Amino acid sequence: MAEESESEDGNYGSLDYRNVSRLQLGTYEFDTWFGNPVLFTHNEPEFLGFKQLQKAVKVTTSNKKYLEFNEAKKIWIPKLYFCPNCFKYTDIQDEMDIHIQCCTYRKKLPGKIMYHDGEVSIRKVKGSKHKLFCQCMCILAKFFLGNKSVFFNLDFYDFYIIYKKLNGVPTPMGFYSRELLSWEANNLSCILVIPCYQKQQLGTKLIDFSYHLSNYEQIISGPERPLSPFGKISYLSFWSKALVRAFIYGNLSTYRHITLEIISRKTGFRTEDIILALDYMEVLFESGEKNTLLDYYSWNSKSDDGFVYLEDDNYKIYISKVKLKKWLVEKQVSSETSLNPSRLILY
Known part of the structure; x- marks a missing residue:
């Protein structure tokens, strides 16, 4: 079984093909999406790294075998x-079967509970305190996140893990990480819902939680860039639905004139993310350059309730509430958010 390991360099792990075909997680079995060399013995592509610690494999300085495997994929x-x-993790099924029966994490969950609604719970786990758990979780994540590069040096990361009962056992089904020393004050570094647990809105719940946490901390924040292709799809969907709720049902529904800064304060989203979402929904329009000799508010060519005027220094910009409502209907957006705010347990 895997044991705790440290690496001087936590920023590596690039491989341009899938070196492990399939994973088995309990009763689920599924394909990997990306390669992951970090859990293997150096220069020995057929042996897991922890076997080197157990002295079950002899270390070699020759990279001939590694190059042979890599070249032939x-x-x-x-x-x-x-x-x-x-x-x-292990490559021996009998070892895993024995381990699962006595795994202490079946009953004793790591970290502190931050959200619980009777169906799912979210727990905060410190990378500095639960090192092996977080390392193994990141190694698993690498098989599904092509841009993930931090696996071992996790002291300055917190992990927020979503649990749901599976056969009566609280089971970790996804997580997001947050860097504690982020210069950009990002509220999320990477996010993953394990493939066998997807299609349950768990990723949406994690993203929603990240913004509730930022709101509690009174900061405007967002995810670390660049976003992965799947991450971008998830975030655009989340931002768009949240903005639609705010403009149609919520705290932006009465505005006729508005600024990006107001939208940002009301939603907790960064202004660049707001623009991305409005453009994604195709509800943002501009109608020529502003005439600096005229009062911006006197422009009445779109004077009915179907538009919200978005103030800009150079252009006449407006948001179509008609298109927002159409998008809401087409996407079947509920007035309720994915998380119940009354069930948050923030510090």
């Missing part, structure tokens, strides 16, 4: 077995 291991509770 050979599979290093056909299948890896991960514990669905603590994410320890």
Whole structure:
């Protein structure tokens, strides 16, 4: 079984092909999406790294075998077995079967509960305190996040893990990480819902929680850039639905003139993310340059309630509430958010 390991360089792990074909997580089995060399012995592509610590494999300084596998894009291991509770891993099924039966994480969950609504819960787990758990979770995530590069040096990361009961056992189904020393004050570094647990709105709940936490901390924030293709899709959907709710049902519904700064304060979103979402929904329009000799508010060519005027220094810009309502209907956006704010337990 995997044991705790440290690396001087936590910023590596690039491989341009899938070196492990499939993963088994409890009773679920599924394909990997990306390669992951970091859990293997150096220069020995067929041996997991923890076996080197157990002295089960002899270390070699020659990279001949590694280059041979890499050039031919050979599979290093056909299948890896991960514990669905603590994410320890092995390539031997019998070892995993024995471990799962006695895994302490089946009953004793790590970290502190931050949200619980009877169906799902979100727990805050410090990378500095639960090192092995977080390392193994990040190693699993690398198989599904092509741009993930931090696996071992996790002291300055917090992890927010979403749990849901599976056969009566609280099971970690996804997580997001947050860098504690982020120069850009990002509220999320990377996010993953494990493939076998997707299609349950768990990613939306995690993103929603990240903004509730930022709101509690009284900061305007957002995810770390660049976003992965799947991350961009998830965030555009989340931002768009949140803005539609705010303009149609919520605290932006009475505005006729508005600024990006007001929208940002009301939603907690960065202004660049607001523009991305409005453009994504195709509800943002401009109608020529402003005439600096005229009062901006006297422009009445769109004077009915179907428009909200977005103040800009150079252009006449407006948001179509008609298109917002149409988008809301087409996407079947509920007036309720994915999380119940009354169930938050923030510090």
